[in-house]
Amino acid sequence: MQRTSYRPIDCLHFIDGRFMPSLNGKTFANMNPATEETLGTVAEGGAEEVDLAVQAARRALNGPWKKLSANERIAIMRKIGDLILERKAELAALESLDTGKPLWLSESVDIPRAAYNFHFFSDYIRTITTEATQQDDVALNYAIRRPVGVIGLINPWNLPLLLMTWKLAPALAAGNTVVMKPAELTPMTATVLAEICRDAGVPDGVVNLVHGFGPNSAGAALSSHPDVNALSFTGETTTGKVIMAAAAHSLKRLSFELGGKNPNIIFADSNLDEVIETTLKSSFINQGEVCLCGSRIYVERAAYEPFLDKFVAKTKELVVGEPFAEKTKVGALISEEHYERVTGYIRLAVEEGGTILCGGKRPDGLDTGYYLEPTIITGLDRKCRVVNEEIFGPVVTVIPFDSEEEVLEQVNDTHYGLSATVWTNDLRRAHRVAGQIEAGIVWVNTWFLRDLRTPFGGMKQSGIGREGGLHSFEFYTELTNICIKL
Numbered sequence: 001m002q003r004t005s006y007r008p009i010d011c012l013h014f015i016d017g018r019f020m021p022s023l024n025g026k027t028f029a030n031m032n033p034a035t036e037e038t039l040g041t042v043a044e045g046g047a048e049e050v051d052l053a054v055q056a057a058r059r060a061l062n063g064p065w066k067k068l069s070a071n072e073r074i075a076i077m078r079k080i081g082d083l084i085l086e087r088k089a090e091l092a093a094l095e096s097l098d099t100g101k102p103l104w105l106s107e108s109v110d111i112p113r114a115a116y117n118f119h120f121f122s123d124y125i126r127t128i129t130t131e132a133t134q135q136d137d138v139a140l141n142y143a144i145r146r147p148v149g150v151i152g153l154i155n156p157w158n159l160p161l162l163l164m165t166w167k168l169a170p171a172l173a174a175g176n177t178v179v180m181k182p183a184e185l186t187p188m189t190a191t192v193l194a195e196i197c198r199d200a201g202v203p204d205g206v207v208n209l210v211h212g213f214g215p216n217s218a219g220a221a222l223s224s225h226p227d228v229n230a231l232s233f234t235g236e237t238t239t240g241k242v243i244m245a246a247a248a249h250s251l252k253r254l255s256f257e258l259g260g261k262n263p264n265i266i267f268a269d270s271n272l273d274e275v276i277e278t279t280l281k282s283s284f285i286n287q288g289e290v291c292l293c294g295s296r297i298y299v300e301r302a303a304y305e306p307f308l309d310k311f312v313a314k315t316k317e318l319v320v321g322e323p324f325a326e327k328t329k330v331g332a333l334i335s336e337e338h339y340e341r342v343t344g345y346i347r348l349a350v351e352e353g354g355t356i357l358c359g360g361k362r363p364d365g366l367d368t369g370y371y372l373e374p375t376i377i378t379g380l381d382r383k384c385r386v387v388n389e390e391i392f393g394p395v396v397t398v399i400p401f402d403s404e405e406e407v408l409e410q411v412n413d414t415h416y417g418l419s420a421t422v423w424t425n426d427l428r429r430a431h432r433v434a435g436q437i438e439a440g441i442v443w444v445n446t447w448f449l450r451d452l453r454t455p456f457g458g459m460k461q462s463g464i465g466r467e468g469g470l471h472s473f474e475f476y477t478e479l480t481n482i483c484i485k486l
């Protein structure tokens with residue numbers, strides 16, 4: 001077994017340029033989901049720490065951050081990206097210790113993408129223009145873009161550094177100041193990120209970090225704080241509803257990236273080997289704990305049996321194991337509570353009349369840690385809870401279909417609308433079907449292929465707004481139209 005040489009860290013808040021414990025000294029334990037051992041302590045913030053952080057962010061907004069030229073800001077942002085890459089091995093190890101995900105995944109996806117978020121948005125900000133509108137010889141209108149102000153960034157535990165930087169980079173590029181609230185289960189990489197920001201020359205108060213929980217804790221305090229102008233939140237749909245209500249008092253601008261129950265639609269004319277290779281990832285990568293995972297798989301009847309045969313056989317080959325072991329493909333689920341929730345859905349699938357084709361249990365020999373074999377379920381009716389509710393684990397259902405109309409009707413029969421994948425070699429059908437799926441992102445013959453210029457987000461109860469490229473800057477900036485009488 002290969003072990004990391006990086007030690008876990010204790011996590012403090014980062015407020016106004018310095019690391020600090022909670023005012024009352026309160027902490028909570030950070031657990032390793034792969035070993036069920038304690039990794040260290042985390043400062044437990046609440047309303048007071050959030051208020052200090054918001055005040056610091058407000059001062060910095062109108063102070064040092066505003067005084068920097070765009071070029072100076074861009075240079076600092078590029079440096080943050082560079083420092084993330086310099087500390088890649090350490091960040092990857094901390095991310096895997098915190099989440100239970102395989103080290104190779106942290107090294108190849110989470111951490112490089114976190115650096116790229118900074119490099120991408122620091123380049124992109126240079127290309128942004130605003131509009132000018134001339135009204136005959138009467139008036140000239142032009143818009144200027146300004147920061148929105150103090151932004152709260154609230155994030156989940158599944159892709160901790162990737163998602164924090166996906167918000168932090170455009171927020172900073174646009175001249176805002178921020179208070180970050182990482183998930184309580186994964187506090188370590190956000191803590192290193194705060195240190196990296198300081199080392200890259202971000203002035204005091206521009207980037208603040210408060211650890212803590214959601215309800216009656218740092219998350220609730222941030223989402224209801226009257227001096228926070230906007231919130232970008234990624235997490236569960238139910239949490240989004242609570243945050244929206246808390247934010248209503250001060251009418252904060254909101255960007256929400258929420259849950260999903262994403263469909264994969266596989267037509268019989270598609271290349272089965274390609275389908276299987278990608279579907280293994282879209283089902284089980286990161287233990288199925290990616291909001292974009294395709295957990296409802298619909299297969300055209302002619303391909304149903306051949307697909308299932310190969311898919312089950314290949315799924316059984318996936319090695320579930322310790323995050324730092326080289327051969328591991330699937331690591332540990334995030335927590336005991338989540339493990340109970342996911343396995344509860346597997347028990348429910350059996351009660352609802354489903355057949356477990358593979359997985360459904362703890363792998364032999366892994367008695368400690370929240371390990372679960374990748375699970376494929378068939379035989380469930382479309383109305384079953386397991387087919388309709390987000391499980392957020394390595395569990396998929398497979399259902400046959402006979403026509404485009406029928407599958408589209410089933411696919412859209414949900415409150416969610418985040419992403420989908422369509423598999424077919426018929427170009428017209430791909431376009432026709434993609435355009436009818438009620439989702440913010442539709443991939444054709446691929447999955448999770450990202451271009452950061454494109455709109456990213458969900459429709460229906462999977463989100464509000466889009467981020468990515470110009471869409472991020474639409475959220476993180478305010479426009480003022482100036483009208484000059486000629």
Ligand SMILES: NC(=O)c1ccc[n+]([C@@H]2O[C@H](COP(=O)([O-])OP(=O)(O)OC[C@H]3O[C@@H](n4cnc5c(N)ncnc54)[C@H](O)[C@@H]3O)[C@@H](O)[C@H]2O)c1
Binds near residue numbers: 156181218219390458
């Ligand atoms: N659409 C996307 O882009 C996307 C990306 C990743 C994850 N997700 C979703 O995230 C969920 C899994 O993550 P999770 O379990 O950490 O989500 P969660 O909603 O439980 O928690 C997310 C964050 O919100 C905070 N929070 C919880 N209650 C709060 C409250 N009342 N007020 C303020 N903050 C509060 C938590 O402390 C955490 O930092 C899944 O539903 C998944 O689909 C969506």
Ligand SMILES: O=C/C=C/C=C(\O)C(=O)O
Binds near residue numbers: 158159166290291456
């Ligand atoms: O779990 C959710 C994945 C979100 C991914 C992104 O936000 C992204 O790729 O920008």
